Amino acid sequence: MEIPHVFWILAPVFDHLNGKQLDGIWHTSIIVHKDEFFYGSGGISSCAPGGTLLGPPDSVVDLGNTEVTEEIFLEYLSSLGESMFRGESYNLFEHNCNTFSNEVAQFLTGRKIPSYITDLPSEVLATPFGQALRPLLDSIQIQPPGGNTFSRHNGQS
Numbered sequence: 001m002e003i004p005h006v007f008w009i010l011a012p013v014f015d016h017l018n019g020k021q022l023d024g025i026w027h028t029s030i031i032v033h034k035d036e037f038f039y040g041s042g043g044i045s046s047c048a049p050g051g052t053l054l055g056p057p058d059s060v061v062d063l064g065n066t067e068v069t070e071e072i073f074l075e076y077l078s079s080l081g082e083s084m085f086r087g088e089s090y091n092l093f094e095h096n097c098n099t100f101s102n103e104v105a106q107f108l109t110g111r112k113i114p115s116y117i118t119d120l121p122s123e124v125l126a127t128p129f130g131q132a133l134r135p136l137l138d139s140i141q142i143q144p145p146g147g148n149t150f151s152r153h154n155g156q157s
Contacts, residue, residue: 026117027054028101032108033070037077039100043087044077066108076107090149093121 029038029052036049050056068076080103089095098120102113112118124130 003046006127018063026098026120028098028113028117030101030104030108032066032068032104033073039085039090041087044081044085044100061114063105063109063111063113066147073108077104080104093134096121108154 011062027038029036031037031049034049035046036051037044037046038052039045080100084103087101098113098117102118103115105111125134
C-alpha cells in the first residue's frame, strides 16, 4: 500500500522578491484499499489511483502498511467529511489537500507526510511576495477534476 500519493502539479516557482526557489507546489492524496482519496473545495473525493485529470504522480512516498480495515477507514472518512474536511472548510494555505493527507496518513500509519510539503504554505506566506499575493490566493478554490465526491455508501458517489 502506498501512502500518500504525492503529485507535482506546477513547475518550480521563482520568488523574484526574495530570490527563493521553490521545488514545487504539491498536491497530495492517499492511496489505500485500492482507491485514491483527496481533499479540495468540493470536500473529500475518491477515484482509482492516478484517476484525476492530474494523471500519474511524479513522486510516491510509501508510508507503510495499515492495520485499519476498509470499513473502519470509510467510517473515519465519513466522519472527517462531516466535520474537519467539509468543502467549505478548504483554504489553499491553511486547510488543504496536504492537511488532509497528513491527517489521514497519521490515522492509518502513525506517520506524517514529509515536512517539505506541509511547511510550504507558511514558507510562501513568510515572503513579501506571498503576503502580496495572499488576498488573491485565498480566493482560489481547488478541486482536482476526475474524482467522485466521497460518500459512505461505497466510497464513491
